[in-house]
Amino acid sequence: MSLTQRIAALITLVLILTALSIAGWRLLTPPPLLLQGQVEAREVHVSSKIPGRIATLYVEEGQRVLAGNLLLELESPEIEAKLRQATAAERAASAQQEKAHTGARREEIRSAYNAWQTAEANATLMEKTFARIQRLHAEGVVPAQQKDEAEARMIAARRTAEAARAGYDMAQAGARQEDRAAADALVAQAEGAVSEVEAYLRETRLSAPLSAEVSAINAEVGELVSPGFPVVSLVDLEDTWVTFQLREDLLPRIRMGTLLPTRFPAMGEGLYTLKVTHIAAMGDFATWRATRARGDFDLKTFEVRARPEKPVPGLRPGMSAIVIWENLSSPEGEEP
Incomplete structure (x- = not known):
């Protein structure tokens, strides 16, 4: 074997040993x-508190929205009907409150005054009649029975006049403080009912709570969604x-x-x-x-x-x- 061949064989052997060493090192090194x-x-899931049917969708998947942008609208005829009922009840309660605070009408007060004056005039007449009969009884002209009857009519007429005066005073004073307080409470109750229904009605318009991207729309127009259902997902x-x-x-x-x-x-x-x-x-x-x-x-x-x-x-x-x-x-x- 010539010197050149020996050198080539040696180099080949060195290369093989080097390759084996590198392979072994790699196998042993984790x-x-x-x-x-x-x-x-x-991620935020936008849902409603009330059931309803999706009327309009204003966004698409992948769309960028800002906080407050309208996402969708629901239609709920039941909530609208409840709002009309609550509004009518509020008007009725307000009318009762106004009546309680305003008091009787001028015509009612004038009628009560006239009834009092009539009763007062009748009582005065009965008193004068009793005085004359009492003098005649003292002179022995009329019997005691007639005197007693005149006295009874006088007392009844006076009581009637007092009752008519009380009715006139009550018409002037208007409703009692308790009635006014009750009317005020009814108005407050009716206003609370209207506010509650209006809050539910606002839930039919769902807006973005933050600036984000629409990642998913889980229902389509015309579908009925239940309370808490995540209609739109934002990321x-x-x-x-x-x-x-x-x-x-x-x-x-x-x-x-x-x-x-x-x-x-x-x-x-x-x-x-x-x-x-x-x-x-x-x-x-x-x-x-x-x-x-x-x-x-x-x-x-x-x-x-x-x-x-x-x-x-x-x-x-x-x-x-x-x-x-x-x-x-x-x-x-x-x-x-």
């Missing part, structure tokens, strides 16, 4: 630990976070405020910084189960949430988030 999370956002893309499920043996390197260098595959290779804002107080399901009866134990999972330190344009719920564990710095004052 791959980097990747933490995968999912982007979430605040606030400006209020997003990433949720990770971490094994408990990884928690020592996570604290509130820990910064996580994160990559979103849907947004390229750029790195974004997330800040841990929530660590679950209680562990959830077991991520890893022990296989040996001794010297091993189950590892629970804890939910960890982290928010972007700066707004990330284009970030949407459901996107994956990747954190390389080796790139994570240890909490301050601790060894990795």
Whole structure:
């Protein structure tokens, strides 16, 4: 074998040994630990307190809406009928209140006054008649029976005059304080009923409680929806976070405020910084189960949430988030 062949064989052998060493190193070296999370956002489900049929939808899925924008209208003939009933009851109560506070009409007062004056004149006549009969009885002209009858008619006429005077005073004074208070209470009750029905009627017009994007419309025009049914779902893309499920043996390197260098595959290779804002107080399901009866134990999972330190344009719920564990710095004052 020539020298050139020997050198070529030696180089080939070195290359083979090098390749085997690299392959062995890669087999023996564990791959980097990747933490995968999912982007979430605040979601609001818009529903009504009353049943109704959808009359109009003003939005479409994917549409951006501002707080206060009208989303849909419901039609509810029953609520409209109740409003008419409550309004009529309020008018009737107001009329009773006005009557109680105004008192008797001028015609009623004049009639009561005339009745009193008539009774007073009759009582005066009866008194004069009794006085004459009493003198005649004293002279022995009329019997005692006639005197007693005249006295009884005089007393009855006086009582009638007093009753007529009381009726006149009552007509002038108007209703009693208790009647006025009762009329006021009836008006307040009727107004409360109207306010309640009007509040229900406002529930037929549903508006956006915040500026967000329409993520789902769960019913169509003409469908009957029940109270509490989420007709429109809104998602606030400006209020997003990433949720990770971490094994408990990884928690020592996570604290509130820990910064996580994160990559979103849907947004390229750029790195974004997330800040841990929530660590679950209680562990959830077991991520890893022990296989040996001794010297091993189950590892629970804890939910960890982290928010972007700066707004990330284009970030949407459901996107994956990747954190390389080796790139994570240890909490301050601790060894990795």
